[in-house]
Amino acid sequence: MINHNKKTLWMIAGGEMQIPAAYYAKKKGYNLIISDKSSKAPCRKYADKFFCIDIVDLKKNKLIEKFFKNKLSGIFTIASDAHNTVNYFAKRNKLHHTNLDISKICKDKNLTRKFLRRKLPQPESYLISSYKDYIKKIKNFSKDYTLKQLNLSGSKGFYEFKANQQLTKKKFFKILNYNLKNKKIIIEEKLFPKKNTLSEMSAETIWQDGKIIYFNCVDRIFPRDNMGYKNLPKSLYISYKAGYEIGHINPSLKPKKEILKIKKIMLKLGNLLGYNKMKKCHVLKADIFFSENGPIILEMTPRLSGGYDSTGSAIVRGFKLSEAMIKISKGERFKKNELKYYFKNNNKTVLVISKYINNKRLFYIASGEKKINNLFKDIISKIKKNTLLKNEKYFSY
Numbered sequence: 001m002i003n004h005n006k007k008t009l010w011m012i013a014g015g016e017m018q019i020p021a022a023y024y025a026k027k028k029g030y031n032l033i034i035s036d037k038s039s040k041a042p043c044r045k046y047a048d049k050f051f052c053i054d055i056v057d058l059k060k061n062k063l064i065e066k067f068f069k070n071k072l073s074g075i076f077t078i079a080s081d082a083h084n085t086v087n088y089f090a091k092r093n094k095l096h097h098t099n100l101d102i103s104k105i106c107k108d109k110n111l112t113r114k115f116l117r118r119k120l121p122q123p124e125s126y127l128i129s130s131y132k133d134y135i136k137k138i139k140n141f142s143k144d145y146t147l148k149q150l151n152l153s154g155s156k157g158f159y160e161f162k163a164n165q166q167l168t169k170k171k172f173f174k175i176l177n178y179n180l181k182n183k184k185i186i187i188e189e190k191l192f193p194k195k196n197t198l199s200e201m202s203a204e205t206i207w208q209d210g211k212i213i214y215f216n217c218v219d220r221i222f223p224r225d226n227m228g229y230k231n232l233p234k235s236l237y238i239s240y241k242a243g244y245e246i247g248h249i250n251p252s253l254k255p256k257k258e259i260l261k262i263k264k265i266m267l268k269l270g271n272l273l274g275y276n277k278m279k280k281c282h283v284l285k286a287d288i289f290f291s292e293n294g295p296i297i298l299e300m301t302p303r304l305s306g307g308y309d310s311t312g313s314a315i316v317r318g319f320k321l322s323e324a325m326i327k328i329s330k331g332e333r334f335k336k337n338e339l340k341y342y343f344k345n346n347n348k349t350v351l352v353i354s355k356y357i358n359n360k361r362l363f364y365i366a367s368g369e370k371k372i373n374n375l376f377k378d379i380i381s382k383i384k385k386n387t388l389l390k391n392e393k394y395f396s397y
Contacts, residue, residue: 014043017306079306096331
């Protein structure tokens with residue numbers, strides 16, 4: 001039940017990745033409203049009021065706004081595609097939010113490519129809406145190509161094809177209609193990774209009064225990466241769809257020179273988006289691909305990662321970042337000593353390998369101040385013993 005003597009927060013999306021934030025909000029005595037499309041959302045048990053509503057459906061989420069008009073202290077999300085919904089309703093309720101234009105650019109892959117073109121390296125890509133258009137465009141690619149949904153994360157509705165491989169009308173429309181809210185799709189040249197390195201990274205920053213705070217770079221492991229297929233049983237990921245990662249290493253084990261390059265890219269990206277002119281605190285995260293021709297931004301988003309990209313790399317760290325996100329949603333700033341408390345580097349390296357069972361994502365975890373080869377040995381031992389860890393069990397305090 002809602003206690004009107006307490007401050008009320010609205011968290012949009014209530015899946016497993018949001019458990020630390022929901023748990024923390026309740027532990028600190030907030031009223032917590034949660035909206036999620038699934039009636040079985042794992043965070044539902046933490047909610048004072050739960051609404052079974054799609055996180056991107058602005059019209060239906062207005063029903064929640066109507067119930068709690070002038071009673072909200074903050075609206076936020078972690079590790080979901082709901083940042084546009086968050087910023088839309090935060091603006092309407094005169095709460096702290098990131099510029100809606102940024103959410104608009106970040107949630108649409110075509111707008112992202114258009115925005116970054118001629119500013120930062122980008123793959124060749126085109127927006128298509130018909131089979132005729134598709135047939136015409138594949139002739140432009142001498143190398144392999146991909147098809148992507150406009151407003152879903154990279155792994156959802158993502159397909160790879162060989163150069164000049166032509167889909168039938170039936171297969172094309174099946175991909176085009178993967179997300180019925182879209183009438184268009186992106187065709188893009190396939191990127192090829194730089195040799196002898198993990199091919200992707202997630203980089204996270206907080207901007208406070210126009211100044212950047214770097215706090216997290218995470219290596220993402222895919223089946224295409226040497227480190228994956230040399231160290232892990234192939235049976236673990238042979239059935240993975242294109243674009244699905246095997247796991248993460250947090251913090252990144254890339255050389256300092258590489259990390260410095262990424263920091264410069266994040267600074268430039270934030271300045272281009274206007275973060276250097278915004279007051280109070282805002283989040284900027286990017287997924288970066290290490291191509292044969294250098295780093296390329298795949299996606300960018302104004303929200304924190306969840307799971308083992310960020311909040312799930314350690315229990316304590318997860319709660320600290322969840323607390324930080326709640327402070328940001330309420331329009332608060334961080335003092336100098338708080339910056340170190342919330343955003344200091346991880347003390348231990350965490351290697352996480354994913355496994356999907358009945359569409360549920362479970363994990364093998366190894367951590368410590370070890371070399372990467374030793375971490376992989378630990379993981380292989382846990383895989384042999386089938387020592388899987390459920391997200392919620394891991395986050396329980």
